[in-house]
Each structure stands twice: as C-alpha cells, then as structure tokens.
Amino acid sequence: MGFFTDTSVCIGCKACEVACKEWNGVPGSGLDLLGMSYDNTGALTANSWRHVAFIEQPRPSGHGSAPFTGTPTGGTASAASATVAAGTTGPTGTQPGLPPGSPPAAARMSVGDQDGAGVSVGDHGGATGGPVDVLGAPFAAGPAGGSAAGASNAAGRGTADAPPATGRAAGPEFLGMPGAQPPGRGTGVEGRTDFRWLMMSDVCKHCTHAACLDVCPTGSLFRTEFGTVVVQEDICNGCGYCISACPYGVIDQRRGDGRAWKCTLCYDRLGAGMTPACAQACPTESIQYGPLDELRERAAVRVATLHGRGVSEARLYGHDPNDGVGGDGAFFLLLDEPEVYGLPPDPVVTTRDLPAMWKRAGLAALAMAAATVVAFAGRSS
Structure with missing residues (x-):
C-alpha cells in the first residue's frame, strides 16, 4: 500500500497538512511568516509530517530570455478569472473592498506585441477555439463577460467583435500570478512579474530499501504489514542515526524531545480499514492511496494523458522498483525536474x-x- 501524489491537480490548500496534524496530534507549526514564500511550513519536520511545497519562480515582465525551462508556458488563468483580475471597474478578484486596478495594470494582464497592440489572455484557444488552461483543457465561459473580448475591453483595447488571435505575440506573458501587490494594484512594470507557482504535497517516501530502518540501533523503526515504515516513539532513544541516513531528509528530531518523528501513513487508520487522513481530506484527489501496483498503472495513464495535452514535462518520480531505494511507497507525478521541487534526482539508500x-x-x-x-x-x- 502507498501514496500516489499527482502534483498537476494540487491546489496548495494544505488540507492534507491540517488533517495530518489533527488526526495524529502533531504539534502546531508553520504559523510564522518565512519572508521568502507564501509557504510558511517550509519543509518536512518533526512537527510537519505533510508539507505542501510552493515552488514560486518569478521573472521580470518583458525580459528577453526564453520562457521558464521545463514548464508549460500557457496561461494559468481562465479567460473569466483573468477578466475579473484585470478589470478596471468592479471587483478585482482579490478580496472584497479592494478598489479596481488601473488601466495600465490591466493592460499588462494580457500578451502584447511590439507596437502595443495586444491579445488578451483568453484569446489563445486550443483545438476547440476557446481558452485553454495550463494542461490544454478548454475553459467554459464564466462571469465578468467570461470571454476574451471581456478581458480586452477591461484593458481598454479591442471590442467584442474583435477576431480571435491565432498565435502568441512577443512581449510580457501573464502566467496567472501577481507580483508583490494584489492584481491590478501595481504602479509600474516593476510591480508585475511573469510567475509560475508549482505545488507538491511532500511526505515520507516509505522506501522499499529504507536506510533509516537499517541503521536504527534500538529497533524503533519497523516495517508494517502494509509495507510502510513507522517510528515507535516509545522505543526511540534520539540517537539521530536515521536522520543522517535518510536520502530524502524526511526524518527530524523534535526540539526539546530529541526523538525522531515522521509520517506513519496513518498506521492506526490502515489497521481499521480506513484511508489515511491526508488522502481522505484532499479535495482534488491529488493524493491517492491504494495498492502500489494499481497506483503505478493509474499514474502511467495520467502521464500519458498529460503528454497528449502537450505537457511533455510531466514525469513520474519514485515509482521505479529498480532505482536506488528499490522504489518508493509514496511516489509523485511532477511537472518539472525533481531538483525544482527540492528532491534528489537519483536517491540511493545510504547503506x-x-x-x-x-x-x-x-x-x-x-x-x-x-x-x-x-x-x-x-x-x-
């Protein structure tokens, strides 16, 4: 039994983190602003057995370098959401009470060519002629006009009768994320960035060949009948050998306690025939639980689907039983290289x-x- 985490549908809600803490009685953490990310959990720790990592990568608007390497470059917002966010009248799509954005800020929400003529985000259609999301799936018309023309009108450019564009123009590309200011509130080009925001719910990998289990001198770590690796906190002596042995840097010692703690894959729930708390709480089914062979088949189908939509960067990580750790009990579908997510490219059991x-x-x-x-x-x- 194990986990398959599909990062392409993770929305970063952190419901899995909350459910894990609530069920397992893990102390509260991640309440302090890191000052470098919207993700205030930061990493897997003794007090965070699940960690929804935010990979936030901005670049200045209008720069001349190539798009983000190894990532889909399509718009990450639908025409409807882009229209609301870029509008010069009415709601900005951020929170109630914020005034509308300025026309220049709204203009920067769309893709423009060199002479200033622009094409709104929603004008880039897929095979169906409509707007597409980052995975190539068409969006339906929505509020605030729900069309490319609505976005063009909001920016003071174009009309409802304007024909749809057939290709991307050069210039700044809106990727669905604002800069430091709320959408439409920036005062200049420096106030906006092209931005990508990848998300991944990280967890202990429950390796087939677990180095932490090999080096434990007290037998605190053991493999369950479900194939998972669990720490018995009442036997752990706090030696820390498992921490340095883990190729993923998952295990951590609790400050003031000294003992090692990590994900148990809800061993008590599994024994009762229940789904792990994180998978149960995930609203998008990004975290899936079940027999590993079945999950691997499902993951292969999902990767093929994404490749068919043009997301060639989609790949599986930790699924191969012949890798350096014998395959992971918790594996992932990633949208970029493992290093982008802070994962080792070729993990090897240290023993x-x-x-x-x-x-x-x-x-x-x-x-x-x-x-x-x-x-x-x-x-x-």
Whole structure:
C-alpha cells in the first residue's frame, strides 16, 4: 500500500497538512511568516509530517530570455478569472473592498506585441477555439463577460467583435500570478512579474530499501504489514542515526524531545480499514492511496494523458522498483525536474555500499598485516 501524489491537480490548500496534524496530534507549526514564500511550513519536520511545497519562480515582465525551462508556458488563468483580475471597474478578484486596478495594470494582464497592440489572455484557444488552461483543457465561459473580448475591453483595447488571435505575440506573458501587490494594484512594470507557482504535497517516501530502518540501533523503526515504515516513539532513544541516513531528509528530531518523528501513513487508520487522513481530506484527489501496483498503472495513464495535452514535462518520480531505494511507497507525478521541487534526482539508500565497504576494509587490513609480517621477517634475517 502507498501514496500516489499527482502534483498537476494540487491546489496548495494544505488540507492534507491540517488533517495530518489533527488526526495524529502533531504539534502546531508553520504559523510564522518565512519572508521568502507564501509557504510558511517550509519543509518536512518533526512537527510537519505533510508539507505542501510552493515552488514560486518569478521573472521580470518583458525580459528577453526564453520562457521558464521545463514548464508549460500557457496561461494559468481562465479567460473569466483573468477578466475579473484585470478589470478596471468592479471587483478585482482579490478580496472584497479592494478598489479596481488601473488601466495600465490591466493592460499588462494580457500578451502584447511590439507596437502595443495586444491579445488578451483568453484569446489563445486550443483545438476547440476557446481558452485553454495550463494542461490544454478548454475553459467554459464564466462571469465578468467570461470571454476574451471581456478581458480586452477591461484593458481598454479591442471590442467584442474583435477576431480571435491565432498565435502568441512577443512581449510580457501573464502566467496567472501577481507580483508583490494584489492584481491590478501595481504602479509600474516593476510591480508585475511573469510567475509560475508549482505545488507538491511532500511526505515520507516509505522506501522499499529504507536506510533509516537499517541503521536504527534500538529497533524503533519497523516495517508494517502494509509495507510502510513507522517510528515507535516509545522505543526511540534520539540517537539521530536515521536522520543522517535518510536520502530524502524526511526524518527530524523534535526540539526539546530529541526523538525522531515522521509520517506513519496513518498506521492506526490502515489497521481499521480506513484511508489515511491526508488522502481522505484532499479535495482534488491529488493524493491517492491504494495498492502500489494499481497506483503505478493509474499514474502511467495520467502521464500519458498529460503528454497528449502537450505537457511533455510531466514525469513520474519514485515509482521505479529498480532505482536506488528499490522504489518508493509514496511516489509523485511532477511537472518539472525533481531538483525544482527540492528532491534528489537519483536517491540511493545510504547503506547500500556497506557490504562492499566492509569487504574493502577487510582486504586493506589483510594487506597491512601482510606488509607488517614481511617487514619484521626482513629485519630478522
């Protein structure tokens, strides 16, 4: 049994984090602003067994370099949501009470060419002629006009009768995320950025060949009948060997306690025939629980679907039973390289080379002993 996490449908709501803490009685954390991200959890810790990572990568508007490497470059907002966010009258799509944005800010919400003529975000259609999301799926018409023409009118450019564009123009590309200011509230080009925001609900990988289990001197770590790896906190002596052994940096010691803590994959719920709390709480089914073979088949179909929609960067991570840890009990569908998500590209169980190391050490000891014998024999003669 294990997890398959599809990051392409993760919305970053952190419901899984809350459910994990609530069910397992994990102390509160992540309440302080990090000052570098909207993700205030920061990492997997002894007090955060689930971590919804935010990968926020801005770039200045209008720069001349290539789009983000290894990521879909289509608009991440529908025509309807872009119209609301970019409007110069009415709601801005941020929160009640905020005044509407300025016309220049609204103009920057659409893709423009070199001479200033622009094409609104919603004008880029897919095979159906309508707006498409980051995965190539068409959006339906929505509020605030719900059309590309609405976005063009909101920016003071174009009419409802304007023909749809057939391709992207050069210039700033709106990727659905604002800069530091709420949408439409920036005062200049520097107030806006092209932005991508990837999200991934990270967790212990429950490796098939678990180094943490191998190095534990007290037997605190054990493999359950479900194939998961669990820490028994009443046996843990706080030595910390498992922390340095984990190739993913998952396990952590609780401050003031000293013992190691991590995801148990809700061992008590599994024993009662229940779904783990995080998977139960996920509103988009980004976190899926079940037999690993079934999950791998489902994941392969999902990757093929994304590739068919043009998302060639979609890939699986941790699913291969022949990798350095024998496959993970919790694997992922990623939309970029593992390093972008802070994951090691080629994880290896840290105890894998121990037999070879002991063998080489033994050979070295024998060689030294032989050299010593030869030296003494030569001196005696």
